[in-house]
Amino acid sequence: MSADGTVASRSSRTMSAQDQLRRVQDEFIRKWGEMGQTWGINRTMAELHALLYITGTPQCTDDVMERLNISRGNASMSLRALCDWGIIRRFHRRGERREYFESLGDVWEMFSIIAAERKRREMDPVLETIKQCQAMLDEQAIGSAARSETVAITRKRLESMQEFMEVTNKIFHAFVSNTKSGLNKVVKVLLKSL
Amino acid sequence: MSADGTVASRSSRTMSAQDQLRRVQDEFIRKWGEMGQTWGINRTMAELHALLYITGTPQCTDDVMERLNISRGNASMSLRALCDWGIIRRFHRRGERREYFESLGDVWEMFSIIAAERKRREMDPVLETIKQCQAMLDEQAIGSAARSETVAITRKRLESMQEFMEVTNKIFHAFVSNTKSGLNKVVKVLLKSL
DNA sequence: CATCGACTTCAGACATCTCTGAAACATGGT
């Protein structure tokens, strides 16, 4: 790369600083990817997001392909998925054909988005199921005089779980709404449930 | 099963109530298993836990094998893992050789245990990595006059992420500590960070 | 309208995770 000997010392110091930065970033990216996996997020997506977040610099498809050593297809799909989640943004640069990507910079905002999305995709359906289960048990109770102990237990457990999930949802909501009164209200709800 | 015609009506009503209960439980178990998967918990473990939770009744290995249609090996390993997590309990019954398992009944307690464990296993190592990354960047800054923009950005992002994770940890801790003053303290911290 | 650069899609290869079933192990009773 640098064939010039005269600026060797300055150049090498600069290069080493850049290398060092890159190594630090890679370390973060690696660990973030590992964590993602244990949370049900695939490694590439997590790493991709980590890369865009930690550099804070817009990058195009080829940049990330080279940096993470992944195929074009994988990069394309994963970047799209991250855009769908709403935690990275895609944009054009005037006069360029390539598209660039950048991460949201505000961690709280990212967390809000992810929490809201996971609530919608994963908590809400479970809550729905719990309510259906309760309805089914109620119907049955009307239809028969059977009041078995086991039914009572299941009913109770469904109730507890429902209450827990609803409180949890309120807590998530407080993060999103992000106001003092909202948070205090949540604390009150929480205290009553404990 | 019931070969007796005379008690057919009462018997069939009883059976149907039991069947209905079982169907409701199965529905909950199924959904819980699905949710677990998207959170990086394997389906069998989630279902196993759901079964023990929702029935609220101690069950032995053969019970769960039959109910969930899983092999003995799988049941054994998964039950052990759940015990390791601390959200189910294994115990003997006097005069019986089989071991029985039951779930914790308190959802809040289960959540506390899970949150604490995941924090320890997944958040803490990431926080550790972030601190190491920061240290590496600091060293470098001393060694060279290079104060590139990119380094500054990365440093800033590491800081934001660290702060976010530390606040999140405090919130988890408030759930565990479970006191009014603890929760209020958390709200204050939270408000300052927002 | 042919070409080019960039992006997307997806079938099949590959990697990882999960489960089974049988053998080994443990333990209590006779």
Next chain:
DNA sequence: ACCATGTTTCAGAGATGTCTGAAGTCGATG
């Protein structure tokens, strides 16, 4: 000591998840 009953372990089978690479799409440009 031996059997009966129950549990654990783990190699290999099977299922699921992920990635690649090449063919296809799209739109800008000469």
